[in-house]
Amino acid sequence: MIVILLGSPGSGKGTQSKRLAEKFGFQHLATGDIFRAEIAAQSAVGQKAQDYLKAGKLVPDSIVIEMVAGRLESGGKYLLDGFPRTLEQAQGLDEMLKRMKSSVDLVVYLTLQKEEAIKRMASRRTCTGCGEVYNVISRPTAVEGVCDKCSAKVVQRDDDSEATAAKRLMVFEDLTHPLVAYYKAEAAFHEVDAAQTPDKVEAALSAVIESTKAAR
Secondary structure, eight states: OEEEEEEOTTSOHHHHHHHHHHHHTOEEEEHHHHHHHHHHTTOHHHHHHHHHHHTTOOOOHHHHHHHHHTTOOTTOOEEEESOOOSHHHHHHHHHHHHHTTOOOOEEEEEEOOHHHHHHHHHTEEEETTTOOEEETTTBOOSBTTBOTTTOOBEEOOGGGSHHHHHHHHHHHHHHHHHHHHHHHHHSOEEEEETTSOHHHHHHHHHHHHHHHHHHO
């Protein structure tokens, strides 16, 4: 079973992906994690990606698709988080799955108003030690500025400022509109309101996955 979870920055996509992977036994494939692993391993595709990142350029769709392709096996249970990000990546994924005699089973889009997304991102804080993510509104640290897990300093990342958050959303929206249109026509597509509490969002996502499994 292959599930794609789409959502803007601030929609809680990463949190929900981890919860669902644990609950349903999916292999959680996040492009950021794959990039870091391939670069650390100094693989051929990782080195290609690193060259673009060092130059401050976007990694081409062909390289992103190649990275993800290396993680997919026929008959596996996958939850794709952060991929595909563009229409070209979606089409490349479909071609790749056709060769494996497989296809995307479910696409879920976490919807969130722009103002709420910016508010959430601007409230986000990240541990400089272990990378744990907090939120000063919904999930503050027990001691201000100190990570609950490793006691390292917790800070606001540069890309979580309001100005940067607004720009990130604009880029996301430009890329995602054609992607959403594509999946509405090509695959089982559902929307879930990400403005609810994390537990309610998880329950809604779980219900959609269960109904898709039952219909297969």
